[in-house]
Amino acid sequence: MNHYLIVCRSVTQAQRAGMLFSSAGITNQVFRSPVGLTERGCSYSVRIPYQQLPQAAQLLRDYHMKPVKIVLQDEYGTISEVARHDLL
Amino acid sequence: MIYFDAAATTLQKPKAVAQAVGAAMGRLSSPGRGGYPSAQKAAQLLLRCRMELAELFGVSDPERVVFTSSATHGLNIAIRSLVRPGGRVVISGYEHNAVTRPLHGVERLSIHMVNTPLFDRDAMLRGFRSLVTPQTDAVICTHVSNVFGYILPIEEIAALCRERGVPLIVDASQSAGALPVRQDRLQAAFIAMPGHKGLYGPQGTGVLLCGADPEPLFMGGTGSNSREQAMPPFLPDRLEAGTHNVPGIAGLLAGVRFVRSLGVERICRHSQILKDQLARSLAGDPRYQIFHTEDSALQTGVLSFVRRGTDTEALGQALGEAGFALRAGYHCAPYAHQTAGTIETGTLRFSASAFNTGQEAEELARYLRGR
Numbered sequence: 001m002n003h004y005l006i007v008c009r010s011v012t013q014a015q016r017a018g019m020l021f022s023s024a025g026i027t028n029q030v031f032r033s034p035v036g037l038t039e040r041g042c043s044y045s046v047r048i049p050y051q052q053l054p055q056a057a058q059l060l061r062d063y064h065m066k067p068v069k070i071v072l073q074d075e076y077g078t079i080s081e082v083a084r085h086d087l088l
Numbered sequence: 089m090i091y092f093d094a095a096a097t098t099l100q101k102p103k104a105v106a107q108a109v110g111a112a113m114g115r116l117s118s119p120g121r122g123g124y125p126s127a128q129k130a131a132q133l134l135l136r137c138r139m140e141l142a143e144l145f146g147v148s149d150p151e152r153v154v155f156t157s158s159a160t161h162g163l164n165i166a167i168r169s170l171v172r173p174g175g176r177v178v179i180s181g182y183e184h185n186a187v188t189r190p191l192h193g194v195e196r197l198s199i200h201m202v203n204t205p206l207f208d209r210d211a212m213l214r215g216f217r218s219l220v221t222p223q224t225d226a227v228i229c230t231h232v233s234n235v236f237g238y239i240l241p242i243e244e245i246a247a248l249c250r251e252r253g254v255p256l257i258v259d260a261s262q263s264a265g266a267l268p269v270r271q272d273r274l275q276a277a278f279i280a281m282p283g284h285k286g287l288y289g290p291q292g293t294g295v296l297l298c299g300a301d302p303e304p305l306f307m308g309g310t311g312s313n314s315r316e317q318a319m320p321p322f323l324p325d326r327l328e329a330g331t332h333n334v335p336g337i338a339g340l341l342a343g344v345r346f347v348r349s350l351g352v353e354r355i356c357r358h359s360q361i362l363k364d365q366l367a368r369s370l371a372g373d374p375r376y377q378i379f380h381t382e383d384s385a386l387q388t389g390v391l392s393f394v395r396r397g398t399d400t401e402a403l404g405q406a407l408g409e410a411g412f413a414l415r416a417g418y419h420c421a422p423y424a425h426q427t428a429g430t431i432e433t434g435t436l437r438f439s440a441s442a443f444n445t446g447q448e449a450e451e452l453a454r455y456l457r458g459r
Contacts, residue, residue, distance in 0.1 A: 009320070009322050009325075010310075010312045010320070010322065010325050011120040011131045011311060012134070012135055012138070012150075012151055012325070015128075015131050015132055015135045019132075030128065032123035039315070040313040040314070040315055040316055041314030042120075042311055044120075044123075
């Protein structure tokens, strides 16, 4: 099943995003970003279901939270970056 | 022992504080250092604490709430961020060494001090108005004198700083948890506070509220941007190198919840009532000089006094032996004593917490009168 990974700059931002999503009923999981997802080293990501990205992006906008990037991960694990300007 | 040194550390804490510290010791590891449950739960705890502190202090973004080891640590960060060699700062005459010593270490710094009488807010404001210029690097001001409990006109000083475009650093060591402190009203560059005084957390905890972009004091691992050698540019990571004091922050969160459940105004009023009770008891005794006002807008639950002809430290020692814990001496604030005229003697300082009672204050008064 496809899902989005919201790559955050810090564990604080990721936990905060996860908390906001949970309070809005968006299923999510905060976890360590896969190596190679960012060029800068360690980070945390929030995994959300494919269909809930618009709602999640709206929440991030409302709270002025800018993630490092958002990527789509398909059922085979293939990752493709989503253009940020389309969402945030 | 009856403890009246809350201005140094609140010794009596809510039971939940020690319980939270113990629970964290056994269950929580390092935030930002792993994806496993004990690390994730530690990160969640830190975030909850940041969020509750942000609500209590009017900070819109909890990521700008930074954990420090003490107010002194936070003040050092703030000063390092804003004060440059050869620069100019304006401070009140009631500052603690936590402010004046870091300033002393800045080369060629021009320090302008507003020396005005105790409890005279108008004079203090006039002093700041005459000294704060657009060329001032920063104004650094305590919200409450740790020696005298004097509540400085911090909102008016903040307004002056905004008007003149000068960053303000607030030392909220004596006001956090004891008086309303709101970053959304002050719009300060930085507000530094301890966790172990009015917030009832453990020693070794502190908080820095960042309105401005800070320079780190310590550098090291943050669990983020690990491939880069520069410290991350974003908060809170920029200022939180190294492993967090997770048990301490767990205790701090419990303390903050205690303060929020009682209400800052209620805690303040309680300690002011005890302070007034002691002051009235000593007021008629000519052997004592007390530094007191009954105006609740001017003094918290801290009361300094001197027994004429008696060494302050000796009286403090005698009080300790009689079962009363009060601090004697200069309270790490020599300039405050210079300003108030007590530099030759120092003072004894009574400072009450939410756990003290009127009966305890009466026992102290009886001892002092009967001695």
